Amino acid sequence: MNALEVRTINQWPADKYDDTQLAILIELYRGIAQEHCNNTFPDGSEPMGVKKFIADSIKHCETSGVASKSMGSVSISFDTNLPAAIYDHLAPFRKLRWR
Numbered sequence: 001m002n003a004l005e006v007r008t009i010n011q012w013p014a015d016k017y018d019d020t021q022l023a024i025l026i027e028l029y030r031g032i033a034q035e036h037c038n039n040t041f042p043d044g045s046e047p048m049g050v051k052k053f054i055a056d057s058i059k060h061c062e063t064s065g066v067a068s069k070s071m072g073s074v075s076i077s078f079d080t081n082l083p084a085a086i087y088d089h090l091a092p093f094r095k096l097r098w099r
Helices: 003-010 019-037 048-063 084-093
Strands: 066-070 075-078
Touching: 003 019, 003 048, 019 048, 019 084, 048 084
Parallel strands: none
Antiparallel strands: 066 075
16 A cells, blocks of 8 residues: 555545655554454555555544543643544454464
8 A cells, every 4th residue: 555545545635644654654554454353464465445444544543533622731632542433444354363
């Protein structure tokens, strides 16, 4: 997956993010997808559901993540968990792990 695909899926303009930034985020979320699915997805051969998970994860972290704000002494809490709906894209690619 590359930066152009993320921009296309999220319908962002070409100058939304630097390609280097997106490449780092793509690697991060590909790793999360691989751990969640107990599966490997080599660069460039990710199934469409995994690509959608990566793009949606990047978009989610850009647009949300603030859990609460308070004005007195300025306090902001962040939620770092992705919603379950984003993980639904990975369901067909999960493998069982036998121990």
